[in-house]
Amino acid sequence: MEFMIYEKKGSIAQITINRPKALNAFNSQMLDELTEALALAEQDPEIRCVILTAAGERVFTAGGDIKEEVQLNEETAKAFSRRGKKMILSILNHRVPVICAVRGYALGGGMEMILAADFTIAASDAKIGIPTIKLGGIPGWGSTILLPKTVGASRAKELLYTGRSLSAEEAKELGVVEFVVEPDELMKKAFELADVITDMAPLAVENMKRSINTAMSIGLSESLDTETGIFASCFATEDHLEATTAFLEKRGHGEYKRK
Numbered sequence: 626m627e628f629m630i631y632e633k634k635g636s637i638a639q640i641t642i643n644r645p646k647a648l649n650a651f652n653s654q655m656l657d658e659l660t661e662a663l664a665l666a667e668q669d670p671e672i673r674c675v676i677l678t679a680a681g682e683r684v685f686t687a688g689g690d691i692k693e694e695v696q697l698n699e700e701t702a703k704a705f706s707r708r709g710k711k712m713i714l715s716i717l718n719h720r721v722p723v724i725c726a727v728r729g730y731a732l733g734g735g736m737e738m739i740l741a742a743d744f745t746i747a748a749s750d751a752k753i754g755i756p757t758i759k760l761g762g763i764p765g766w767g768s769t770i771l772l773p774k775t776v777g778a779s780r781a782k783e784l785l786y787t788g789r790s791l792s793a794e795e796a797k798e799l800g801v802v803e804f805v806v807e808p809d810e811l812m813k814k815a816f817e818l819a820d821v822i823t824d825m826a827p828l829a830v831e832n833m834k835r836s837i838n839t840a841m842s843i844g845l846s847e848s849l850d851t852e853t854g855i856f857a858s859c860f861a862t863e864d865h866l867e868a869t870t871a872f873l874e875k876r877g878h879g880e881y882k883r884k
Contacts, residue, residue, distance in 0.1 A: 629658045630680075631665055636673040636823045637816065638666035645681035650690040651734055656708045663715040663723075673823040673830070675719060676815050677738065678726040682808070685725075685751070688733020691760070695869045702857040706765035709734060710849055713767045716741040718838060720831055722822050726815040727751050728808055732790070733764060736801075740771035743834065744818060745802040747793040748811045753801060754790030761868030761881070765856030770848045774841065775800055 630641040640662045642649045651659075666672045679685045689709070697705055716723050716738060725731075725739050728748040736755050739745045747753070755772070757764045764785070773781040776799045784791070793805045806814045822830060859865045863884040871878040 626658045626662060628655045629662045631662045633669070633672070634816075636671055637676060637819045638662075638669070638672045638674070639676045639678065640666070642677075642679040642686055645679075645684070647690065648684045648687035648730075649679050649681065650687040651709070651712075652690040652693045653705065653708055655690075656712045660712045660715050663712075663719060667715075667720050672721060673827050674721050674819040675723045676726055676812075676819055677716070677723060677742065678812065678815070679728070681729070683729045685727045685729055685731040686733075686735040686738070687730060688735055688755075688757075689765075691869060691872060694760075695866075695873060697860050699857045699861040702765070702860040703853055706853045706856045709737075709766035710853065713737055713741045717771075720834075721827075722830065722834060724815050724818060726811050727753070727802070728811055730790075733757055734766050737764065737766040737768045737771065739801060740768060740775055744804075746804040746806060746811060746814050746818065747796060747802040748808040749793050749805055750808055751793040751796070751802075751805075752790040753793070753796045754788065755785055756788035756790070758786060758788040759868065760872055761862065761865035761878075762859035763852070763856050765853065767849055767852065769852050770845060 628644045630643050632639045644655060666675050722743040725742040725745040727739065727745060728751060731739060731751060731753045733755055736753050739753065755764050755768050763769060772784065780799065791801065793802065796802045797805050804814060864881045868878050
């Protein structure tokens with residue numbers, strides 16, 4: 626794997642997103658690599674907990690790689706969305722608990738990873754949000770389903786319609802993250818929590834997760850399919866092309882034409 630670092634530390638798997646020069650933004654290769662790394666932990670019976678983190682201090686991940694996304698059309702956007710959802714579902718439905726340890730910006734797919742994880746520990750400097758609306762589209766990796774389940778429909782709409790980011794403390798107040806610590810305490814807290822989990826009866830933990838997820842996932846598959854179709858349809862619009870081009874050119878967007 627080029628962009629993921631997989632480390633086995635006793636009964637804990639630590640997976641580090643490692644593309645800091647590109648703000649850890651996810652292209653298709655990275656999505657596949659993270660899915661592969663999660664599968665390694667899934668298939669190892671000695672692993673009882675996974676910690677997901679990222680290289681660098683500024684960004685957990687900027688989400689999808691806009692340089693790849695701007696080249697997508699409606700059909701290839703569906704494939705990209707499904708690839709992202711496969712990664713997200715690999716977190717959500719993982720055999721063991723998954724902890725996100727987040728420092729800096731966690732945007733777009735980064736927030737979707739947080740929503741799919743069992744727990745998230747955020748450094749006090751974390752900024753968490755889904756600014757996809759500013760690129761003329763909707764998020765494509767599950768947040769239109771997972772965010773309302775977490776914060777309620779009205780608050781989810783406010784966050785998704787405006788694209789604003791949450792501070793670590795506001796994210797904690799809304800239940801998006803469970804713990805906020807100083808940046809130099811982030812990994813210590815993540816391993817402390819993982820150590821508590823791995824000390825429990827492993828089958829009981831796995832069965833607990835499966836039971837909770839089953840109750841929370843009624844209608845999930847159908848909703849994710851609907852989101853994929855709407856996400857892809859945005860790539861056929863002039864407004865989406867203008868918004869993403871303006872972002873890459875670091876300029877304000879032109880007038881939206883509702884086309």
